[in-house]
Amino acid sequence: MSLLVLLCILNIATATAAHLRPGFYSESCPEAELIVREVMKKAMIKEPRSGASVMRLQFHDCFVNGCDASLLLDDTPNMLGEKLALSNINSLRSFEVIDQVKEALEKSCPETVSCADIIIMASRDAVALSGGPDWEVKLGRKDSLTASQEDSNNIMPSPRSNASFLVDLFNQFNLSVKDLVALSGSHSIGQGRCFSIMFRLYNQSGTGRPDPAIEPKYRNRLNKLCPLNVDQNVTGDLDATPEIFDNQYFKDLVSGRGFLNSDETLFTYPRTRKFVQVYSNDQIKFFKDFAKAMIKMGDLQSGRPGEIRRNCRMVNSRSVDTLLES
Ligand code: HEM
Ligand SMILES: *[C@@H]1O[C@H](CO)[C@@H](O)[C@H](O)[C@H]1NC(C)=O
Ligand SMILES: *[C@@H]1O[C@H](CO)[C@@H](O)[C@H](O)[C@H]1NC(C)=O
Ligand SMILES: *[C@@H]1O[C@H](CO)[C@@H](O)[C@H](O)[C@H]1NC(C)=O
Ligand SMILES: *[C@@H]1O[C@H](CO)[C@@H](O)[C@H](O)[C@H]1NC(C)=O
Numbered sequence: 001m002s003l004l005v006l007l008c009i010l011n012i013a014t015a016t017a018a019h020l021r022p023g024f025y026s027e028s029c030p031e032a033e034l035i036v037r038e039v040m041k042k043a044m045i046k047e048p049r050s051g052a053s054v055m056r057l058q059f060h061d062c063f064v065n066g067c068d069a070s071l072l073l074d075d076t077p078n079m080l081g082e083k084l085a086l087s088n089i090n091s092l093r094s095f096e097v098i099d100q101v102k103e104a105l106e107k108s109c110p111e112t113v114s115c116a117d118i119i120i121m122a123s124r125d126a127v128a129l130s131g132g133p134d135w136e137v138k139l140g141r142k143d144s145l146t147a148s149q150e151d152s153n154n155i156m157p158s159p160r161s162n163a164s165f166l167v168d169l170f171n172q173f174n175l176s177v178k179d180l181v182a183l184s185g186s187h188s189i190g191q192g193r194c195f196s197i198m199f200r201l202y203n204q205s206g207t208g209r210p211d212p213a214i215e216p217k218y219r220n221r222l223n224k225l226c227p228l229n230v231d232q233n234v235t236g237d238l239d240a241t242p243e244i245f246d247n248q249y250f251k252d253l254v255s256g257r258g259f260l261n262s263d264e265t266l267f268t269y270p271r272t273r274k275f276v277q278v279y280s281n282d283q284i285k286f287f288k289d290f291a292k293a294m295i296k297m298g299d300l301q302s303g304r305p306g307e308i309r310r311n312c313r314m315v316n317s318r319s320v321d322t323l324l325e326s
Contacts, residue, residue, distance in 0.1 A: 070146065084149060090233065115309050131244045179293040
């Protein structure tokens, strides 16, 4: 990744950020948060995993030029969107749930609630509805007029990442070591593909051997799930209780049962290990720190011009030039 490019993006970020606050829609759309929660509830009854998939969208949106719903834009003839970026292709899912939320909101309060805020509210709801913490979100974001596949490719971390790399990456977003470990606890719900762990199982760091940090019985299970000739879209659970948001994820890391390399390395690396230990013994502290870190991540903004999209998948029909001139 080019550090210089990243720093440039972040500098713009602080230039003209919108003021985010709780209750932003209390006059313009008082039912907004209730509507989002209702749609999320229905979606998660239909498919429990959709909660995890929606919550992941906040991370992949906010890290790439701020929380601006750039992630939700479909490709156009002139623009390669972020959906097909390296970390997203064949992996991000449940975009249709965001569409359902948007549709419900457009019915009650047309052209009022941004798609960027929908991601933030829906992610909070996904956690709360899975047994995790609930918290007050800050709102008032605008939706981007463009997206960047290249920026996503440069920024989003691979499942091979080690903790020292992740500490540096999160630090560039003003997220502390504690924030990194707490946010990784999002992997308390959801699934990952064999594609994301094949190297760990068969050729860690090019050694031709598995990652020695994997507990042997768990490794046997993963080997059965993901044999060398497997369809690498097959998925496995990120922790032992993949539909419940709890601190099981951290207990699993302590016993060598982290699914991704980026998970287990949080326990093998000294600077992150102590937080893993604390959260594995103290779910309440994990919940508190997780909510705080989600709010911090939700504060990331690009400072670029934006709009309230009518359809989260495309910008409103008006040229960027007109907008910049007005
Ligand atoms: C710390 C760096 C992180 C890395 C390297 C990482 C990487 C990954 C990978 C590789 C997967 C599985 C994708 C697949 O195999 O298709 C995944 C799933 C997931 N990630 Fe992360 N992630 C990180 C942080 C986060 C954060 C900060 C959040 C949210 C706050 C998050 C939420 C999720 C969720 C909920 C899933 C499961 C999604 C589903 O079941 O559809 N991750 N992550
Ligand atoms: C962590 O990953 C980075 C980047 O891939 C690499 O340069 C570094 O040597 C790794 N550190 C450790 C301790 O393995
Ligand atoms: C991080 O914090 C510093 C100091 O408060 C600030 O100048 C910088 O803009 C922040 N970066 C981001 C990405 O928020
Ligand atoms: C393991 O990875 C290394 C380095 O990427 C590569 O040279 C080697 O061929 C791989 N071995 C196997 C068995 O795939
Ligand atoms: C997963 O499925 C998609 C869509 O069917 C396919 O294009 C892709 O190649 C598959 N990926 C892997 C890693 O097998």
